[in-house]
Amino acid sequence: MKHIPRKRFGQNFLTDDGVLHDIIRAIDPRPDDSMVEIGPGLAAMTRLLLESVRRLHVVELDRDLVARLKKAFDPERLVVHEGDALQFDFGSIPVAEGGKLRVVGNLPYNISSPLLFHLAQIAPQVQDQHFMLQKEVVERMVAEPGSKAFGRLSVMLQWRYYMELLFVVPPSAFDPPPSVDSAIVRMIPLPQPLDCDVALLEKVVTQAFSQRRKVIRNCLSGMFSEQQLIDAGVDPQARPEAVPVEGFVALANLLRR
Secondary structure, three states: OOOOOOHHHOOOEEOOHHHHHHHHHHHOOOOOOEEEEEOOOOOHHHHHHHOOOOOEEEEEOOHHHHHHHHHHOOOOOEEEEEOOOOOOOHHHOOOOOOOOEEEEEEOOHHHHHHHHHHHHOOHHHEEEEEEEEEHHHHHHHHOOOOOOOOOHHHHHHHOOEEEEEEEEEOHHHEEOOOOOOEEEEEEEEOOOOOOOOHHHHHHHHHHHHHHOOOOHHHHOOOOOOHHHHHHOOOOOOOOHHHOOHHHHHHHHHHHHO
16 A cells, blocks of 8 residues: 655655665665664665664654554564654664664654754764755755854754765655755764853854844844953854854853853
8 A cells, every 4th residue: 555645744755766775875884783764764765774784773753654664574673663753762772882873864854953953962872874854954064154054053063063965866866756955964973072061052052143144242242242252262243154163162161151
């Protein structure tokens, strides 16, 4: 029985074999990997991953797809977790001693940013992440300071990860085709992110980018004096998108002190 994609779950199923194999090559799965796939859908990527890994965990919200997965695969090889990835405890997935978790998935566009922040909480336990996301979102993730795409998502993720846009995927690779291009991003947690209180960093960054057209002195006028900005190495006349990650970390550390 054909599964009808559900808009409320943001379902666009990847069907292009060439793109699927490109993604698998980028992930480079190994037999002993502790791996979890978010949103396996109709299992196109799941099947290819299982050709390499001995056991794969998947997180799926759609009950109909959960039933299909459980029927189609050996439970010893495919461990199905039914539920919302935004609520799922990824840290609960067992990993080999001394190993780390590998996370992959075609993320629903409607929850991509919250899900990335949810996963950032377990970054020290993660080896790498490979995701399909809306191309515009990936461009914001990897944007350099000074570009229009550089913003809250850029700062909060670049503080925690090395990230790389690997390649673009056209709408024609999906069923149904989305209205935008997608892209594959690789995310590798930094072994030593700059020392910082993440809650304070979030507070500063959110305030700074709430009024992008203003200079940073005006955006953060209730938090820092002009001299404090200068002491942190931040040009008071710069717009928020021109301030590098290190500048925001310095300001968060000022708040902590």
